[in-house]
């Protein structure tokens with residue numbers, strides 16, 4: 204961080220096709236107040252002074268101001284200005300905001316006016332949030348929560364991101380660090396002041412502390428909700444050829460994503476569409492019909508279908524009601540790895556051709572759409588069941604966290620097995636360092652660059 208005063212447009216840049224009603228420019232840094240005065244008090248810049256007191260608005264109050272070009276003195280726009288006094292600001296530095304009309308020329312002239320002051324520079328992507336981190340306003344998981352909130356596309360993603368931004372993960376990881384540090388202090392005391400009367404090795408209190416920490420991290424690692432919410436819940440549509448799998452995918456996607464044909468064996472590759480199902484992000488995959496085939500390409504399609512069915516979070520088995528569906532049901536369920544009767548869904552399609560009903564089976568006509576509301580309700584219910592697992596604790600949301608926690612978990616395992624307490628202490632220290640990297644307590648510069656680079660400018 205160079206301590207410069209930075210500025211950026213915080214709202215989307217207005218274009219000819221999409222001018223905005225409003226645009227907001229933000230400034231942060233030691234000269235934010237000077238910039239605000241120079242831009243809003245005619246002549247102040249030319250006089251080269253920043254007689255702030257009479258013109259600087261009271262902090263955190265929106266005030267009506269005309270924005271002037273500092274060199275020509277020409278009025279650019281009239282809008283609202285707000286001044287935030289450090290350290291109670293988002294970045295921890297003095298900050299100012301200009302709320303202007305969202306026109307291309309207005310925003311262009313305003314940004315140019317700020318540049319001409321010569322006391323600020325344009326912010327880099329994520330630099331406002333990075334400064335907040337540098338000033339201890341948030342930890343890395345909270346910063347990542349902000350990025351996720353901006354990127355959230357569904358209701359559930361938004362909820363999770365907000366939780367994380369509000370410090371749910373921060374508190375969890377901090378509690379682990381506190382537990383680990385306490386245990387380490389015990390261990391170090393035993394190294395510094397060995398008690399001759401006690402048997403060598405870890406005492407029970409230390410052992411309990413490490414075990415508790417390892418169990419907590421292990422449970423968190425086993426929880427896949429966060430990844431499901433970030434990347435989408437994977438649902439595989441499986442079933443015999445011609446049952447209407449591709450028709451169902453198209454119906455759910457509300458477009459012709461997959462080829463529908465009377466010719467059995469049309470779908471060979473896995474076709475994916477992304478959907479929002481009751482707030483859950485979903486990746487729906489259409490697969491090849493499951494049957495024995497002499498055709499090498501179709502065989503490969505069937506192999507991929509089986510693999511996809513096995514790794515999916517949920518399976519939608521589509522059967523043809525006008526066919527011998529009971530036999531197909533039995534055979535496919537028996538051949539499908541990870542089939543879970545509580546969550547996976549059997550769809551009896553083509554009920555327009557043959558009326559069929561059976562307990563636990565969802566009747567549907569992919570052709571007419573009859574039965575779709577019930578199917579959607581079942582899907583949302585199953586998705587809810589999946590996402591409820593381990594509810595209460597905040598879920599793990601990033602591969603970065605997973606890697607560090609897996610490392611911590613392994614180090615703790617080694618600590619418990621260590622032949623000497625000095626070695627156990629070293630392993631415990633490694634585990635704590637790994638946890639510290641997640642929150643940023645342990646700083647890794649390259650990591651910070653990667654995290655904040657993904658933000659937009661002005662955030």
Ligand SMILES: Nc1nc2c(ncn2[C@@H]2O[C@H](COP(=O)(O)OP(=O)(O)O)[C@@H](O)[C@H]2O)c(=O)[nH]1
Nearest residue numbers: 445446447448449450463464465553568569570
């Ligand atoms: N009558 C009727 N025909 C359907 C229905 N769903 C699909 N089909 C037809 O069944 C054939 C196979 O459909 P398709 O979606 O390609 O099946 P897939 O092989 O399982 O992907 C096509 O001719 C569809 O038009 C339905 O609900 N009712």
Ligand SMILES: [Mg+2]
Nearest residue numbers: 448449469470
């Ligand atoms: Mg198909």
